[in-house]
Amino acid sequence: MKFITLLFCMIYSIAICHASEFEIAMESCLYQKSTQQSVKYKNIDMAQIYVSDNYNDLGGASYIKYLGGDLGYAEKKSTGMIFYKKNRYSLSKAHSLNNYNIKFNQPRRFEFLLSEWGSVSINGRDYICVNFPFEGVGESGDFQKIRNVFLFDIKGRDLFYSVKNTAE
Numbered sequence: 498m499k500f501i502t503l504l505f506c507m508i509y510s511i512a513i514c515h516a517s518e519f520e521i522a523m524e525s526c527l528y529q530k531s532t533q534q535s536v537k538y539k540n541i542d543m544a545q546i547y548v549s550d551n552y553n554d555l556g557g558a559s560y561i562k563y564l565g566g567d568l569g570y571a572e573k574k575s576t577g578m579i580f581y582k583k584n585r586y587s588l589s590k591a592h593s594l595n596n597y598n599i600k601f602n603q604p605r606r607f608e609f610l611l612s613e614w615g616s617v618s619i620n621g622r623d624y625i626c627v628n629f630p631f632e633g634v635g636e637s638g639d640f641q642k643i644r645n646v647f648l649f650d651i652k653g654r655d656l657f658y659s660v661k662n663t664a665e
Contacts, residue, residue, distance in 0.1 A: 519648075519657070522617045523594060526626035526646045527661045529615060541568070541614040541625070555580065559609040568625065570609045577606035579647060579656065581625060586649055586656035594659045603658050604645055623651045 524532045531538040543561055552558030552571050555578055560569025566582030577588040588605055612629040626648040642663045649656045 518619055518622065520594070522619055522622075522624045522626075523646060523648055523657070523659050525617050525619075526615060526624070526628055526648050527644055527659065528663060529613060529628055535619055537618040539616050539618075541616055543614060552580075555585070561614075568614070570607070570612070570627070572606055575606055577604075579627060579649070581649075581651065584649075584654065586647070588647065588656070588658075591647060591656040591658040594657050607645065617648075624648055625651055 521533055521536055525536050525538045529538065529540070541561070541563060545561060547560050547562075547567075547569075549558045549560075552560065552567075552569075555571035556573025558569055558571035558580075560567045560571075560580070562568075563581070568581045569579070571578045571580060579586040579588070588603075588607075591603065593603055607627070607629045612627050615626050615628065617624040617626060626646055628644055628646050630644060643660060644663050645658070645660050647656055647658050
């Protein structure tokens with residue numbers, strides 16, 4: 498019984514450390530800068546964009562060449578997907594990390610040309626994120642500082658989403 502309790506405590510503490518690391522990575526992506534000394538945030542250069550009408554059967558796509566693979570966004574029938582190398586991340590299946598008291602529906606698509614992409618490194622883990630403005634009625638005025646972010650660990654399979662008013 499002591500072994501099981503010890504094992505549970507170890508797993509729980511690892512999960513807590515990873516969660517806070519992930520939250521720090523998400524915060525850096527939201528603000529598009531390193532928010533702590535242990536974090537390295539870098540904008541991904543989006544100057545050379547490739548376009549395909551049907552990228553690997555994902556639909557219309559815009560992408561760049563990034564670290565030996567294609568990194569981009571595809572859309573088919575108003576459903577968006579982020580891709581990197583062989584990984585596919587459906588926006589509709591992203592896990593919401595929205596704990597910022599802003600009640601908006603999670604986007605199913607976004608405008609590639611308005612998005613900003615970045616990489617975050619923290620404790621030897623590498624993440625890629627897409628940051629883009631709130632769309633829809635009221636995208637001016639008080640809503641100008643609301644940012645949407647999708648984030649994934651480049652070695653993982655899950656996509657995460659958050660939204661925050663960066664003026665706070």
